[in-house]
Amino acid sequence: MTTATSIQLLAPQCxxxxxxxxxxxxxxxxxxxxxxxxxxxxxxVMSGLILAQHQRAFETLLQHNEVAxxxxxxxxxxxxxxxxxxxxxxGVLLVLQVTGTDARGPAPEVIGSLLLLxxxxxxxxxxxxxxxxxxxxxxxxxxxYVLLALARPTPAGREAALKYFFLSILSSGLTLYGFxxxxxxxxxTQLADLYSVAxxxxxxxxxxPLLVRLGVLLVVAGLGMKIAIVPxxxxxxxxxxxxxxxxxxxxxxxxxxxxxxxxxxxxxAARPDLGELGWKLMLGLSVITMxxxxxxxxxxxxxxxxxxxxxxxxxxxxxxxLAVWLAVPDKSVAGSGHPVTPGLAVSGLSAALFYLVVxxxxxxxxxxxxxxxxxxxxxLDTVSELAGVASSHPAIAAALALFMFSLAGLPPLAxxxxxxxxxxRALSVDVGPSAISPGxxxxxxxxxxxxxxxxxxxxxxxxxxxxxxxFRPQHGAPAADGGLGTKLATGLAAVLVVGMSLYAGPAxxxxxxAAESGAVxxxxxxxxxxxxxxxxxxxxxxxxxxxxxxxx
Amino acid sequence: xxxxxxEFYFLALMACAFALAVVFAANVVRMAFYLILSLxxxxxxxxxxxxxxVGAMQLMMYVGGTLVLLVFGVMLTAQGPWVSIRTSGxxxxxAALVGGSLLAVLVPTAMRLDPAPxxxxxxxxxxxxxxxxxxxxxxxxxxxxxxxPTATRIGLGxxxxxxxxxxxxxxxFEAISIHLLVVLIGAxxxxxxxxxxxxxxxxxxxx
Numbered sequence: 001m002t003t004a005t006s007i008q009l010l011a012p013q014c015x016x017x018x019x020x021x022x023x024x025x026x027x028x029x030x031x032x033x034x035x036x037x038x039x040x041x042x043x044x045v046m047s048g049l050i051l052a053q054h055q056r057a058f059e060t061l062l063q064h065n066e067v068a069x070x071x072x073x074x075x076x077x078x079x080x081x082x083x084x085x086x087x088x089x090x091g092v093l094l095v096l097q098v099t100g101t102d103a104r105g106p107a108p109e110v111i112g113s114l115l116l117l118x119x120x121x122x123x124x125x126x127x128x129x130x131x132x133x134x135x136x137x138x139x140x141x142x143x144x145y146v147l148l149a150l151a152r153p154t155p156a157g158r159e160a161a162l163k164y165f166f167l168s169i170l171s172s173g174l175t176l177y178g179f180x181x182x183x184x185x186x187x188x189t190q191l192a193d194l195y196s197v198a199x200x201x202x203x204x205x206x207x208x209p210l211l212v213r214l215g216v217l218l219v220v221a222g223l224g225m226k227i228a229i230v231p232x233x234x235x236x237x238x239x240x241x242x243x244x245x246x247x248x249x250x251x252x253x254x255x256x257x258x259x260x261x262x263x264x265x266x267x268x269a270a271r272p273d274l275g276e277l278g279w280k281l282m283l284g285l286s287v288i289t290m291x292x293x294x295x296x297x298x299x300x301x302x303x304x305x306x307x308x309x310x311x312x313x314x315x316x317x318x319x320x321x322l323a324v325w326l327a328v329p330d331k332s333v334a335g336s337g338h339p340v341t342p343g344l345a346v347s348g349l350s351a352a353l354f355y356l357v358v359x360x361x362x363x364x365x366x367x368x369x370x371x372x373x374x375x376x377x378x379x380l381d382t383v384s385e386l387a388g389v390a391s392s393h394p395a396i397a398a399a400l401a402l403f404m405f406s407l408a409g410l411p412p413l414a415x416x417x418x419x420x421x422x423x424x425r426a427l428s429v430d431v432g433p434s435a436i437s438p439g440x441x442x443x444x445x446x447x448x449x450x451x452x453x454x455x456x457x458x459x460x461x462x463x464x465x466x467x468x469x470x471f472r473p474q475h476g477a478p479a480a481d482g483g484l485g486t487k488l489a490t491g492l493a494a495v496l497v498v499g500m501s502l503y504a505g506p507a508x509x510x511x512x513x514a515a516e517s518g519a520v521x522x523x524x525x526x527x528x529x530x531x532x533x534x535x536x537x538x539x540x541x542x543x544x545x546x547x548x549x550x551x552x
Numbered sequence: 553x554x555x556x557x558x559e560f561y562f563l564a565l566m567a568c569a570f571a572l573a574v575v576f577a578a579n580v581v582r583m584a585f586y587l588i589l590s591l592x593x594x595x596x597x598x599x600x601x602x603x604x605x606v607g608a609m610q611l612m613m614y615v616g617g618t619l620v621l622l623v624f625g626v627m628l629t630a631q632g633p634w635v636s637i638r639t640s641g642x643x644x645x646x647a648a649l650v651g652g653s654l655l656a657v658l659v660p661t662a663m664r665l666d667p668a669p670x671x672x673x674x675x676x677x678x679x680x681x682x683x684x685x686x687x688x689x690x691x692x693x694x695x696x697x698x699x700x701p702t703a704t705r706i707g708l709g710x711x712x713x714x715x716x717x718x719x720x721x722x723x724x725f726e727a728i729s730i731h732l733l734v735v736l737i738g739a740x741x742x743x744x745x746x747x748x749x750x751x752x753x754x755x756x757x758x759x
Contacts, residue, residue, distance in 0.1 A: 010723070017730055024737055073723050109741050116734055123727065135727040142731050146738030 009054070009074050009126070012047040012084065016091075016119040019043025020112040027108025033100075037485060040095040040111040044118065048088045055081050073190075075128030079353075079518025082511065083125030083261045086357055089496070090253050090364060091118035097368040097489035098246040099376040099482060101153055110150055113143035117254055124258045128521070130179045130189040133262055137175065137226075140258050141168050144250070148239070151247035160242030164251075167235045171225035178218030182270065185211050191269040191521040198272040212273035219266050220281065227259035229319070230289040233312045237300075240308035245379050246486075248304050249367030252311045253360040260318060260356055264349065267326065269521045274326060282323035283443060287450055290316025294457040301382050303370055306461060307363070310407060313458060314359045320422050320447060321355060324348025325519070327429055327440055347425045350515035354508050355418035358500055362406045362415060365493025369400040372482035372490060380478055383465055388474025396480075396487070397469045399494040406497050408462040409455045414500035414507075419455060421508065423448045560600055567593035578636045584623045591615050605703040 020043070023036050058076055094114050100106040120139030127133045145168070148161035185208050186194035197203060198212060225232040240248040267278060293313030300306035325348035373389065373396065374380035390397040406415035426444045500507050570590035577583045591614045598607030639647075711722045 021733070024733075107741070109737055113734060113738070116730060119730075129724075131721060131724045132727070135724050135731070138731055139727060139734075142734045142738075146734060146741070149738065149742055 009076065010123070012051040012054070012088075013119045013122050015047045015050060016043055016115045016122070019046075020115040020119070023108050023112040023115070027112070030108075033105045034108065036108045036111045037095060037098075037105065040115055041092060043115055044088055044091045044095065047122075048085075051081070051084055051088065073129035073132040074126050075191075075521075076126070077517040078514040079261075079264070080126040082353065082357075082514040083257065084122045086257060086360065087118050087121035087125060087254075090121070090257065090360055091115070093361075093364040093368065093489050093493055094118075094246065094250055094253075096485045096492070097249060097364070097371050097482075099244065099371060099486065101151075101244075101377055105483070107150060110147060113146045113150075114250070117143040117147070117250070121254055121258050125261055127265075128191055130183055130191065133191075133265065134172075134176055134179055137258060137262060138172060140254060141172060144168070144255070147247055147250060148243055151244040152242070154242075156242035157244070160239040163235050163242075164239045167225055167232075171222040171232070173222070174218050174225075175222030178215040178220075178222060181211050181215030181218065182266070185215070191265060194269040195272070195521045198270060203273070209273040209275070212270050213275075213277055216266060216270050216274060216278075217281070220263065220285075223259040223263050224285070226255035227263075227315045227318075228256070228289075228308075228312045229285050229315055230292050230312065233289070233293070233315075236312055237296075237305045237308040240304040240311075241302050243304075244376075245304065245367045245371035245374065248307070249364050249371075252307065252363045252367065256311070256315060256318075257356060257360060260322075260352070263322070264518060265521070267322070268519055271326070271520075278326035279323040279440075282319045282326060283447055286316045286319035286323060287447060288316075289313070289319065290451065290454045294454045294461075297461050298457065300461070301384070303380060303383055303386070303465070304367075306383065306465075307366060307370075310458065310461070311359075311363060313454065314355075314363075314407070316454070317419065317422055317451060318352050318355055318359070320426050320451060321348045321350075321352025323447075324422075324425050324429055324444070325352070325515075327444070346512070346515040346519045347428070349519060350508070350512040351418070351421040351425045353515055354511040355422055357507070357511070358406065358414040358418040358497075361493050361496045361500070362403045365490055365497065366400065366403040366407070368482075368486045368489035368493060369396050369403070372396055372486035373478040373480050375479040375481040376483075378479070383468050384472075385476075385478055386465060386468040387472035388469070389478060390470040391474060392477050393480055396490060399490045400469065401466050402494055402497055404462040404466050406501070408459045410459075412501055414497050414504060417501070417504040417508070419451070423451055426451075556600070560597070563593045563596040563600065566590070567597065578638065580626050580637060581623060583637075584619055584626065588615055588619050591619070602702070604701055605706050608703070 019039065023039055026034060026039075027036065058081070091114065095111060098106045098110055098114060100110070117140050120136050120143070123139060124133060124136035127136050145161065145165050148164055149158070151157055151161075182194055183189055186197050188194070194212075198209075203209065221232065225235070228236045236251075240251065243251075267274065271278070290313045293309045293311075293316055297306050297309035297313065300309060325346060328348065370380055373386070373393070380386070389400075402413070406413040409415045409419040426448045429441055429444045567590050570586045570593065573586040574583050574590060577586060591610060595607045595610040595615065598604075598610055709720065710725070711720050
């Protein structure tokens, strides 16, 4: 399809970018701090309206069974829509809670960068092409550097920004290196082409699956830094501690969402080649990530440092879902006589997506509450500063307690449903097909036990925060000078957490549907176009010259 | 021997000789100058092979941009011990190991190529249609493969012209422009003089 259609489909992102440019230009010409926050929210809402209109049109198409799936580098599926809505929600919560370095509110550059970052996240959600995926990731990373550099003008803040900058560049390089292997195998940057090459009949007899695995390994290493998976997590505590609560909130949500979505897209395309490597890698990383994150969080006194380790631990839980998804054979893989229940094939992915949404909202709300209790130029630091907040700020304390309970996974809150779904689906790995060897099941049982133990460990430090707020006498009231925006963000996040707790069923159904549509890359064939690199009948394109060279 | 072959040998000799000169020179400015000559000769090789776009890029980016920047950087900051470089023995061994392994990969690959690109699949993309109606002779490898400029086709392919049949990279290109915007604004904001520091000081005095 022509680029014009792609641009039309990208209207929500374009609105955000346009608003950001207006804010950048307006900020350069106005002396004081203008209504940039309001303008940012307005841009996000407008983008949401357009997105809603697009989704309605898309679902009409879906009902008529004519899914014009891919338009050039942009794909349309429910996973993309889910992630886009999540991005917009995260954007609203972030723009509301961001504060400046003094009482005059955030600089216009901060708001503009936030909007661009949300646009990048939405682009990553809908990209169907390795080039666009990478650029979308960079569109998230580069404004992040600016935000971190602007967040706190202290030495610790600069150290945080530099640390994140260098590690993020390293991770981008790793991701790009991995992408280059995938491109080399597929002969095209389209993810669907990679999938059709990997699923080709002769492909398994070549050495190309090894290259695909190497590429995916590098991509996981690169994205692991953004998701904060354990061997690559070490930047997180220092950066969260050194920067402002709002910037930490952004780090705890946006790179994680982007990392998970891109990982899902790449893994879905490379899936036929991953074999056992996929779920074993995810499962191993998940165990060390959640255990280390939770255990190290126990020792922390600084609130943001504690939440950094908590966010690492939650990344670990998430990976269980991805491991379940990769362990259960795909429908297309099991096409040779192993029937897989359609729902089961993507149940893990769906649980991971649900968990991602629940975690992001609760985490953003927590940081908003922490931001409200501190002062713009001196954020709240230690857990003991929270002592007695329940008596001085009962509403904020209640919301913070709600977020803590949700993150800890106490029933009946959304975090509990998320963890429950992850564990149930890890335990149900053996229910469906006979293609799964019994050894696999034991691994998932072991991991489920570890996850439950971890939830118990994590309750200790979450309850410590609640205990400080409710049961410790107040000494020196917190400044509580974060402004109206942080208060609104806290309230909005609390409403969302309660909503997801009450309507967990419909929300879970939504993530089921999204996972179903995102589990296999959309065929690029929906748009007829000459692609000489890939043979139309599923023959692997790369193997052909090799065979002919051998026969000569 | 045709003029084409003569030009090829001249440029190749120049590229190799100045590459060696870069290695054996001790002065950074001279190294940079030899590198300019070597890369310029490589660009000439690209032009000779009919890849005018790559040749122009080589001239503009490496010779014109990177190396001039390097020379200026050295000339503006050349006070320290970095002007002349003495390479230690261990570095020689390491460099020889790395360079030699790259050579060991490149030479067999170059030897394995078909001497006369008459086969469809061995031809460089874009030159296939040209090599069909060409009489197979021994000079085919040193003759220029195509006279059509490649830049037009690359440009059309990049923006995804309706004739090329691909979606193109116009959208990624636009995304990059937004990246550059953020980088510029962020850098400008961070690097500007901190004139807003004064009201903050007053505020903290009041408090």
